[in-house]
Amino acid sequence: MTISVPATSANLGPGFDSVGLAVNLYLTIELLEATNHWHIEHDLGVEVPSDERNLLLETALQVSPSLQPHKIKMISEIPLARGLGSSSSVVVAGIELANQLGQLNLTGADKIAIATKIEGHPDNVAPAIFGNLVIANSIGGKTNHVTAPMPETGLLAFIPDYELKTSDSRQVLPNEFTYHDAVAASAIANVAIAALLTGDMALAGQLMEQDLFHESYRGKLVPEVAKIREISHAKGAYATYLSGAGPTVMIMMPIDKLTTIKSELEAQEFSGQLLELAVDTQGIKVVY
Numbered sequence: 001m002t003i004s005v006p007a008t009s010a011n012l013g014p015g016f017d018s019v020g021l022a023v024n025l026y027l028t029i030e031l032l033e034a035t036n037h038w039h040i041e042h043d044l045g046v047e048v049p050s051d052e053r054n055l056l057l058e059t060a061l062q063v064s065p066s067l068q069p070h071k072i073k074m075i076s077e078i079p080l081a082r083g084l085g086s087s088s089s090v091v092v093a094g095i096e097l098a099n100q101l102g103q104l105n106l107t108g109a110d111k112i113a114i115a116t117k118i119e120g121h122p123d124n125v126a127p128a129i130f131g132n133l134v135i136a137n138s139i140g141g142k143t144n145h146v147t148a149p150m151p152e153t154g155l156l157a158f159i160p161d162y163e164l165k166t167s168d169s170r171q172v173l174p175n176e177f178t179y180h181d182a183v184a185a186s187a188i189a190n191v192a193i194a195a196l197l198t199g200d201m202a203l204a205g206q207l208m209e210q211d212l213f214h215e216s217y218r219g220k221l222v223p224e225v226a227k228i229r230e231i232s233h234a235k236g237a238y239a240t241y242l243s244g245a246g247p248t249v250m251i252m253m254p255i256d257k258l259t260t261i262k263s264e265l266e267a268q269e270f271s272g273q274l275l276e277l278a279v280d281t282q283g284i285k286v287v288y
């Protein structure tokens, strides 16, 4: 059996902690033979545990403590700590592993509730589970979500060479907002979501760049954002935003502008990778 889970790009500007998009980079785990001890084969480096301390197994065993140990092969195309939801992909894969091995018959609603409790916010785990664009919230342990198709858009991700842990990037955010600022910030988010749901990418893009919740505080952690925004706009992009907690910068544009924007950005020689992505429409995939 293999389980694959897509990467996710959270926030889309003002949808902080509540909006995310599934994209076509995958974490895949393959269940191998039953053994006496859990063991994960992977090439993700020595800092990623190969035993029960790995987030995959921590999650699976939290959901179902008495699972039969197995050998597992793990392959991830999702770069770690870059703002593309690597930790959420593992949490979601762990929940699905417990679901399959423990025959738990979890529903989508069960999975999002468990995953949100572990991650703390639903914006990555929700699209990782369901695919597409997902708008979700969680309050008092109750999680709500709405899935929607993403309007047609080209997608480019600039993935810097350096890591930025979500926990570190959350440290720079303010503890409080005035009532006035909270109303202004959520009004921007409301219009951005309405534009996304009605397929108006030009308006959505404008609002996505007016975020007041997080990007301005995090901008100093990702110095490339300003230049990428300037260049992309000069060539007709809809929007640029910090993917999740960063440092990846996502660029959305009309499909026919993608090649030009990509080559303009390549000419800058930023240290990092420029990847053309597509929306994942499936979420968790299990193959027997």
Ligand SMILES: Nc1ncnc2c1ncn2[C@@H]1O[C@H](COP(=O)(O)OP(=O)(O)O)[C@@H](O)[C@H]1O
Pocket (backbone or CB within 6 Å): 027, 044, 048, 049, 054, 055, 056, 074, 076, 079, 080, 081, 082, 083, 084, 085, 086, 087, 088, 090, 164, 165, 166, 167, 244, 245
């Ligand atoms: N395949 C994996 N197996 C185990 N842990 C992982 C894996 N991928 C990511 N992680 C954990 O998640 C951390 C990154 O999570 P985070 O800082 O939220 O960044 P992001 O989710 O944006 O990639 C890694 O440092 C590692 O601890």
Ligand SMILES: N[C@@H](CCOP(=O)(O)O)C(=O)O
Pocket (backbone or CB within 6 Å): 008, 010, 011, 016, 017, 018, 082, 083, 084, 085, 086, 087, 121, 123, 124, 166, 169, 170, 214, 243, 244, 245, 246
């Ligand atoms: N809303 C969160 C999203 C974190 O996403 P990640 O991909 O960086 O883990 C935040 O902005 O902190």
